[in-house]
Amino acid sequence: MPDIDKDVQKEAVKEALREWLDSQFATFGKWTxxxxxxSAFAGMIYLWLASHGWVPTK
Structure with missing residues (x-):
């Protein structure tokens, strides 16, 4: 492998990763x-409440 400045190599990898993540995020969607x-936050709150004695009414 040729001798490349570590900072230049680091910036190139960061830029490539940023571009790839941007395209993946655009595909996946912000709303999703x-x-x-x-949903994960609501599930954690429900489990925390249930473990501290909260019983949902039927």
């Missing part, structure tokens, strides 16, 4: 990601 995060 935020929906999954919201």
């Amino acid at each position: 990601l935020s929906g999954l995060v919201a």
Whole structure:
């Protein structure tokens, strides 16, 4: 492998990764990601409440 400045190599990898992640995020969709995060958060809150004595009414 040729001698390349480590900073230049690091920046090139960071830029390539950033471009790849941007395209993947655009494909996946912002709304899908935020929906999954919201669902996970609601599930964690439910489990925490249930473990601290909260019983949902039927």
